[in-house]
Amino acid sequence: MDLAFTPEEQAFREEIRAWVKGNLPEDLAHKVHNALRLTRDDMQRWAKILGKKGWLGHGWPKEFGGPGWTAVQKHLFEEECALAGAPRVVPFGPVMVAPVIMAFGNKEQQERFLPGIASGEVWWSQGYSEPGSGSDLASVKCKAEREGDHFVVNGQKTWTTLGQYGEWIFCLVRTSSEGKPQTGISFLLIDMKTPGVTVRPIKLLDGECEVNEVWFDNVKVPANNLIGEENKGWTYAKHLLSHERTNIADVNRAKRELERLKRIAKAEGVWDDTRFRDQIALLEVDVVALEMLVLRVLSAEKSGKNSLDIAGLLKIKGSEIQQRYSELMMLAAGPFALPFIEEAMEAGWQGDYPGGITANAPLASTFFNMRKTTIYGGSNEVQRNIVAQTVLG
Incomplete structure (x- = not known):
């Protein structure tokens, strides 16, 4: 195992460092270095700068519009952004749901959803945890019942980070109660502007509303928003969680x-x-x-x-x-x-x-x-x- 970076990788680091220095707004770097509040516009501004360069999805392969970097190049890019004081990329779109859409979504879904994620125009939220389902995600109760060409969703998600800004949310929903709990879960993409979706911010001790409750009351979701197969969502969720846990590190x-x-x-x-x-x-x-x-x-x-x-x-x-x-x-x-x-x-x-x-x-x-x-x-x-x-x- 050779942990030394090659001359080519060092040159790549210098290239990234120069670009970030020339494109990262000074006011954003000041806020990050001093842990000051970042507004939605602050986070979205940096996301769009990266998106315009084609680097918001810096971990994406070229076939989906990413730079096709190696794992080492991705690491160097993230390190230079962090050390320069760049806002952390909100991961729910480019880091979490995008790989699931690439791996398990159909071509129509990839063409529909990935461009908005790559540009930073669309804000995604994560709908996993529920009041009784955290680490034990297999116990989710938020239900989606198939009715013709759409699903009707009822239930609640909680601790939805920055959900008050969300435009779309990817959710684990229960579509079957038969067999093991893991076998009855599906992966559904929901437009948060759909009637019946209610977001209730949870005010924390510091006065901020970083997390939210999201309620679904007879929310009609087109069946073509289902990723992969019905009742196979647990497989897709595990794929996503490996990205989330590495990101948390x-x-x-x-x-x-x-x-x-x-x-x-x-x-x-x-x-x-x-x-x-x-x-x-x-x-x-x-x-x-x-x-x-x-x-x-x-x-x-x-x-x-x-x-x-x-x-x-x-x-x-x-x-x-x-x-x-x-x-x-x-x-x-x-x-x-x-x-x-x-x-x-x-x-x-x-x-x-x-x-x-x-x-x-x-x-x-x-x-x-x-x-x-x-x-x-x-x-x-x-x-x-x-x-x-x-x-x-």
Whole structure:
């Protein structure tokens, strides 16, 4: 296993770095580096910039309009975007549902849905979790009954991230109650402007509505919005979840936030505390180890070998690292981590206290928000069981 990048890959990195530097709006980079609120327009603006270049679907093959990059090139692109302070691409369209449409959708569906995803024009949401179905997705109850050339959908989805902005949502729905729970699930694409769809934002402790409830009340969905075969949705869901769990690991964002942690520690005067610096060093070792794990997978792909099924491992370690760096930032800032007045932050008022920096202001809310990372995408407890069975034997 050779983890060194080739001269061609290094040249590719330089090309990406130069392009991002020339095209990433400075106001967006400032917000990302200082963890300030990103609006829908902020996220959509960067998505459309990438879309115009043909890079929003940077993991797509050429046959579907992507750049056809290797796994290593995709990694380098994501790393350079993260380190430059680019907003994270909202993954539900280009990273999650698009590969499912490519792999299991028919030609008409591919021609209908993929262009809007690739351009960044259409905002997609994910309809998986329900009040009683999280890590155990096979227990979903949201029902879709076939009536001629359409389905009638009734039920509820919850924790739908940024669902208030959604224009389309891909859903796991129950189309049969016979046999094992997994065998009665279908994968359905639903226009969120359809009568009967109601989105109810869930206000979190920080005052934001990052997640939502989505209700379906006799929603009529054309049968040609069904991906693949009826009752085969569990197979398609597993294909998608491997993309989600790798995405949650997000080693590139961890590297950027590690540098932010160091900046905060120095600004707040705790950098010289040897014990605190030891904790930063331990975190950095884990970030490097996670990166090596990612590169190991990429190296296996590059050589044509089958890598271990370690999406769960990446998710476990990546989510724990996110919690640790948010906790250390809180400890570094001390009481200055507590204020969270969005309007004051955006006006710059909370950056003026002695020794304080603007980036400190949202630290408390970020810390609490990160508690979810070990739960969503399949809880870490469940992931450890899966890893034990499939990787360790």
